[in-house]
Amino acid sequence: MYEGAVQDLIDELGQLPGIGxxxxxxxxxxxxxxxxxDVRRLATALTEVKDKVRFCxxxxxxxxxxxxxxxxxxxxxxxxxxxxxxxxxxxxxxRTREFRGRYHVLGGAISPIDGVGPDDLRIRELLLRLxxxxxxxxxxxxxxxxxxxxxxxxLSRLMQPMGVRISRLASGLPxxxxxxxxxxxxxxxxxxxxxxxxx
Amino acid sequence: MYEGAVQDLIDELGQLPGIGxxxxxxxxxxxxxxxxxDVRRLATALTEVKDKVRFCxxxxxxxxxxxxxxxxxxxxxxxxxxxxxxxxxxxxxxRTREFRGRYHVLGGAISPIDGVGPDDLRIRELLLRLxxxxxxxxxxxxxxxxxxxxxxxxLSRLMQPMGVRISRLASGLPxxxxxxxxxxxxxxxxxxxxxxxxx
Numbered sequence: 001m002y003e004g005a006v007q008d009l010i011d012e013l014g015q016l017p018g019i020g021x022x023x024x025x026x027x028x029x030x031x032x033x034x035x036x037x038d039v040r041r042l043a044t045a046l047t048e049v050k051d052k053v054r055f056c057x058x059x060x061x062x063x064x065x066x067x068x069x070x071x072x073x074x075x076x077x078x079x080x081x082x083x084x085x086x087x088x089x090x091x092x093x094x095r096t097r098e099f100r101g102r103y104h105v106l107g108g109a110i111s112p113i114d115g116v117g118p119d120d121l122r123i124r125e126l127l128l129r130l131x132x133x134x135x136x137x138x139x140x141x142x143x144x145x146x147x148x149x150x151x152x153x154x155l156s157r158l159m160q161p162m163g164v165r166i167s168r169l170a171s172g173l174p175x176x177x178x179x180x181x182x183x184x185x186x187x188x189x190x191x192x193x194x195x196x197x198x199x
Numbered sequence: 200m201y202e203g204a205v206q207d208l209i210d211e212l213g214q215l216p217g218i219g220x221x222x223x224x225x226x227x228x229x230x231x232x233x234x235x236x237d238v239r240r241l242a243t244a245l246t247e248v249k250d251k252v253r254f255c256x257x258x259x260x261x262x263x264x265x266x267x268x269x270x271x272x273x274x275x276x277x278x279x280x281x282x283x284x285x286x287x288x289x290x291x292x293x294r295t296r297e298f299r300g301r302y303h304v305l306g307g308a309i310s311p312i313d314g315v316g317p318d319d320l321r322i323r324e325l326l327l328r329l330x331x332x333x334x335x336x337x338x339x340x341x342x343x344x345x346x347x348x349x350x351x352x353x354l355s356r357l358m359q360p361m362g363v364r365i366s367r368l369a370s371g372l373p374x375x376x377x378x379x380x381x382x383x384x385x386x387x388x389x390x391x392x393x394x395x396x397x398x
């Protein structure tokens with residue numbers, strides 16, 4: 001509908017996840033009116049992210065070095081590995097300040113519908129990290145959905161003979177939530193996972 | 200939270216309209232995993248839109264030439280001008296295929312809250328287009344909201360002495376809509392603007 005470069009930009013923006021044709025148009029016109037310096041900075045950020053960012057040799061997290069900040073930090077506990085699906089899950093766990101161990105990023109979850117099998121994930125790399133006996137516990141922190149649960153089950157079976165403790169994040173009612181609005185599966189998990197109170 | 204280039208990209212994406220921190224993160228990781236060629240194409244589209252696109256000398260629409268496609272088209276009726284707020288409104292009107300005249304893009308609407316006054320819009324350029332007497336009718340197609348109505352009222356008063364016919368787009372029930380869900384202002388407009396049926 002638009003001429004040349006405007007339509008090209010709308011088309012390119014429309015390819016991004018969560019951006020429909022209307023948002024793409026809105027962003028394009030915002031950029032048309034924006035300071036050229038700002039637009040150039042966005043273009044540079046796009047190029048740099050592909051040039052500079054790679055995946056940590058050890059854990060698979062995003063990094064600009066050979067190993068990521070967390071793997072390179074000697075203060076982090078080497079005996080516990082938290083297994084997550086994506087780099088953004090590392091950020092989510094870090095934000096809790098509850099965990100001082102290391103991470104392992106799988107790069108997704110097992111999902112036959114999307115054609116993602118165990119071989120597409122960084123599972124071999126995880127098993128290699130368990131080989132030297134330093135790791136005592138593996139916390140499976142994959143998403144609490146169908147794919148994440150399937151991946152956790154698969155990994156726990158695989159690691160069973162290796163003599164490490166394997167745990168899974170607790171499921172239950174979200175803090176600040178409302179019991180009335182909890183779905184039955186979550187509420188069921190909250191019951192089966194109930195804890196005795198020390199009074 | 201992330202290292203260098205990833206965080207830079209998330210920050211830049213978060214500046215775009217309608218993109219919050221979560222969407223910015225999602226898009227950044229999508230781009231990290233995407234084909235470098237696709238990312239480079241998006242970066243190029245961003246740069247090109249600033250380099251190539253300008254505003255039509257006559258109507259203010261976006262174009263890559265001196266004048267836009269519509270102003271350059273001799274088949275378009277010179278005697279009617281449709282006044283809109285933004286270039287995207289031109290596309291919306293064009294899509295109806297109801298209008299074969301020319302456009303005038305104001306570049307916004309009068310909005311004292313946002314500090315946009317008449318001098319910030321392309322109003323002088325509109326009046327200049329009326330000077331040679333070719334234009335017979337001006338259709339005010341600004342948005343049917345507070346700012347758009349104010350702008351239409353302002354323009355109609357300004358053009359009154361110039362002897363052109365001034366019209367405003369009809370307000371009423373949206374086609375395919377539901378009378379029950381129409382707000383009272385729209386429904387009121389639909390009553391006051393009712394048309395006799397020729398049976």
